[in-house]
Amino acid sequence: MSKLIYLDNAATTKTAPEVLDAMLPYFSEYYGNPSSIYDFAQKSKEAVTKGRQQIADALNTRKEDIYFTAGGSEADNWALKATFEAYKSKGNHIITTKIEHHAILHTCEYLEKERGAKITYLDVDENGVVRLDELEKAITPETILISVMFANNEIGTIQPIKEIGRIAKEHGILFHTDAVQAFGQVPIDVDEYNIDMLSSSGHKINGPKGIGFLYIRKGVKIKSFVHGGAQERKRRAGTENVPGIVGYGAAAERAVRTMKERTAKEIELRDYLINRLTTEIPYSRLNGDKVRRLPNNVNVSFQFIEGESMLLMLDQNGICGSSGSACTSGSLDPSHVLLAIGVPHEVAHGSLRLTLSDETTKEDLDFTVDKLKEIVQYLRSMSPLYEDFIKKHQQ
Known part of the structure; x- marks a missing residue:
């Protein structure tokens, strides 16, 4: 097969044609600075307002609660660092999980080492789900923030966000969720779920790279993250990325409009792929919850092989996949997520994440499985461990 089969949509997505079309005029035709007062610049300001409203509509919230950032990692950093600084007079305890994205985990490590924060890293069950009773037990009078990702970027497990939000609200604790993988893939209502802050990134939903947002509920008193001008209502300085915002707004509107039909197709293909992989390749296992998972996520471990070699050989056949988070693809260490759900170290090394899009076909998946x-x-034919295993089980 000569065509590219792109199955790494959790890492990034192709910018949709309608999104690109919406962005193009703001590079060369309407290039004014939104902060300028003359009429020409108002075109840019209006475009920013429209993009903010499109994203707010996707969350069922006010446009005034959307603050644009350069991406999901910045939004995560802002939520944790600024909340800690703003509420440290109340307490210094943050609760998160062991399977968060490194934008959360490394920020928590910084707050521990440099700012004196106390962090509780919750365990998860074998499917990657937070145990609600353990979350409640972890709460102390010093707890100021709970940060639990909406859906895991590696294994696709969707957390019980509504229940977590309820617990946080009952205890008077702020609740932040990293929704980089979930926004645009599953319905999110920040009021229904009692979410106080939410992070997202444009390039995960067929929007452009270099643009994200942090939703901050009205009344949450967190401090500015970037100082300088008065942009983003004095909370995030810097000239707005107008084309990026326009593209993100268009991508958010597109994601909501197509969600029902698109995700139904993805779920059908996802389950088809899972079934073929786990039934036709011996000594394989699905990672993550089989039902409570993102519509497009498949993560499978194959015993007795190294994931890096598998990815390289897939690439030689025109197939793009990953072993986990794109942000750690250069690491030789096994996934912290897989280890946290109990996958043995040696099995975690042989894991593969395939994430689908609305352009993925059954033929693509059949070709991928066959390869x-x-x-x-x-x-496995070159693995001494596999050879020993087979000999042992033939005796």
Whole structure:
């Protein structure tokens, strides 16, 4: 097969044609600075307002509660660092989980080492789900923030966000969720879920790279993250990325409009792929919850092989996948997420994440599975561990 089969949509997505079309005029035709007062610049200001409203509509909230950032990692950093600074007179305790994205985990490590924060890293069950009773037990009078991702970027598990939001509200604690993977893939109502802050990133939903947002509920008193001008209502200085905001707004509107039909197709193909992989390739296992998972996420571990070799051989066949988070793809260490759900160290090394899009076809998946069967068989044929395992079980 000569065409590219792109199955790494959790890492990034192709910018949709209608999103690109919406952005183009703001590079060369309407290029004014939104902060300028003359009429020409008002075109840019109006575009920013429209993009903010499109995103707010996707969350069922006010446009005034959307603050644009350069991406999801900045939004995560802002939520944690600024909340800690603003509420440290009340307490210094933050609750999160062991399977968060490194934008959360590394920020928590910084707050621990440099700012004196106390962090509780909750365990999860074998499917990657937070245990609500353990969350409640972890709350202390010093707890100021709970940060739990909406859906995991590696294994696709969706957390019980509504229940977590309820617990946070009952205890008077702020609740932040990293929704980088979930926004545009599942319905999110920040009021229904009692979410106080939410992070997202444009390039995960067929929007442009370099643009994200942090939703901050009215009344949450967190401090500015970037100082300088008065942009973003004095909370995030810097000239607005007008084309990025326009593209993100268009992508958010598109994601909501197509969600029902698109995700139904993705779920059907996802389950088809899971079934073929786990039934046709021996000694494989699905990682993450089978039902409570993102519509497009498949994560499978294959025993007795190295994931890096598998990815390289897939690439030689025109298939793009990953072993986990794109942000840690250069690491030789096994996924912290897989280890947290109990996958043995040696099995975690042989894991593959395939994430679909609305352009993925059944033919793409059949080709991928057929090639994977050949690749896994080839890699296992060179594995002394696999040879010993087979000999032992033949006795």
